[in-house]
Amino acid sequence: MIFEEVKKNLGFGCMRLPMTGDNQVDYNEFNQMIDKFINAGFNYFDTAHGYLDGKSETALRDCLVARYNREDYVLANKLSSWCFDGEDDILPLFHKQLELCGVDYFDIYLFHCINHETYEKHKRCNSFDKIKALKEQGKIKHIAMSFHDTAEFLDKVLTEQPFMEAVQLQINYLDYDNPAVQSKACYDVAVKHGKPVIVMEPVKGGVLADIPSKAKEALSILDGSDASLAIRYAASYPNVFMVLSGMGNTDMIHDNINAMNNFTPFTNKQMSLFDDARKIILQTLQIGCTACNYCVGVCPKGIAIPAIFKEYNRYLSNKATLGEVKENIQNQKSKIADCIKCGKCEGVCSQNIKIRELFDNITKRFE
Numbered sequence: 001m002i003f004e005e006v007k008k009n010l011g012f013g014c015m016r017l018p019m020t021g022d023n024q025v026d027y028n029e030f031n032q033m034i035d036k037f038i039n040a041g042f043n044y045f046d047t048a049h050g051y052l053d054g055k056s057e058t059a060l061r062d063c064l065v066a067r068y069n070r071e072d073y074v075l076a077n078k079l080s081s082w083c084f085d086g087e088d089d090i091l092p093l094f095h096k097q098l099e100l101c102g103v104d105y106f107d108i109y110l111f112h113c114i115n116h117e118t119y120e121k122h123k124r125c126n127s128f129d130k131i132k133a134l135k136e137q138g139k140i141k142h143i144a145m146s147f148h149d150t151a152e153f154l155d156k157v158l159t160e161q162p163f164m165e166a167v168q169l170q171i172n173y174l175d176y177d178n179p180a181v182q183s184k185a186c187y188d189v190a191v192k193h194g195k196p197v198i199v200m201e202p203v204k205g206g207v208l209a210d211i212p213s214k215a216k217e218a219l220s221i222l223d224g225s226d227a228s229l230a231i232r233y234a235a236s237y238p239n240v241f242m243v244l245s246g247m248g249n250t251d252m253i254h255d256n257i258n259a260m261n262n263f264t265p266f267t268n269k270q271m272s273l274f275d276d277a278r279k280i281i282l283q284t285l286q287i288g289c290t291a292c293n294y295c296v297g298v299c300p301k302g303i304a305i306p307a308i309f310k311e312y313n314r315y316l317s318n319k320a321t322l323g324e325v326k327e328n329i330q331n332q333k334s335k336i337a338d339c340i341k342c343g344k345c346e347g348v349c350s351q352n353i354k355i356r357e358l359f360d361n362i363t364k365r366f367e
Contacts, residue, residue, distance in 0.1 A: 205290025
């Protein structure tokens with residue numbers, strides 16, 4: 001095992017937790033999910049300060065930390081560049097995260113969503129030295145980073161910051177050679193630098209949880225749900241030691257546990273089946289939004305950008321008429337017309353989506 005604290009290679013991503021009608025985490029269901037996960041031998045939990053407007057950290061405090069011994073789980077948290085303005089904000093933010101999670105240390109602490117822009121901010125704010133100092137103080141066991149940029153830039157970052165112990169990458173069979181994501185190319189760079197890989201978005205924000213019927217046929221000789229096959233695909237890369245799944249209900253927990261409890265990597269022949277499935281899915285020309293909601297957090301108008309893209313994807317994949325989608329989008333509390341074209345959303349988009357351009361295209365299509 002690369003990180004000795006980690007028991008198995010499925011992690012509980014806490015970005016998409018079960019919610020109640022009043023937009024609070026459903027503690028009753030979350031408790032059940034945690035119990036099933038830990039009782040099955042899994043122990044890795046991943047969060048970040050901005051997940052669910054801060055509710056993810058406090059839910060973990062109340063449902064995991066308060067109910068289990070500290071050695072029973074591995075907890076990963078992140079330093080998000082949009083959560084601090086300058087160097088003096090970093091340590092207070094870190095200690096606030098410890099407090100919100102109810103722990104004295106984090107097993108893994110990641111520099112969140114590293115790209116050209118965020119990397120420069122971390123260097124300006126001396127983030128790397130500050131986090132290394134916290135590790136020396138015992139407040140962090142391992143330092144890693146999540147990455148959203150080109151393979152060439154990843155090579156630069158890992159060359160300049162060799163202390164990184166792991167890299168969290170978006171790896172799924174749909175983004176294998178996507179020029180905006182470069183899943184395989186980034187994975188190869190991590191291997192080159194000898195860095196173990198944590199996988200995020202193996203199901204691409206749910207896109208691969210319900211694939212077109214023709215894509216299902218391409219994978220029909222493999223047993224399992226669409227989502228479980230996508231997770232096993234990501235886990236089959238040799239340098240991947242952890243695959244995160246954003247699980248929002250007990251059914252997802254059950255499905256993921258069944259898929260990964262006695263995990264065996266796919267063979268090369270089996271992996272090749274996903275090439276055909278990818279080609280079929282890409283024919284729908286969907287918007288590659290993973291509903292991480294980072295954009296919503298910085299939008300001055302509070303536009304529910306992922307919800308709009310989700311609706312429009314229904315039209316692109318022939319699951320709804322243009323009229324139905326138009327009505328649903330226009331019924332959103334904040335509308336496309338409210339956009340002031342500030343571009344803040346694009347600055348934090350992990351998928352490098354040209355949001356303003358797509359808004360213009362959707363508006364023209366509606367007209």
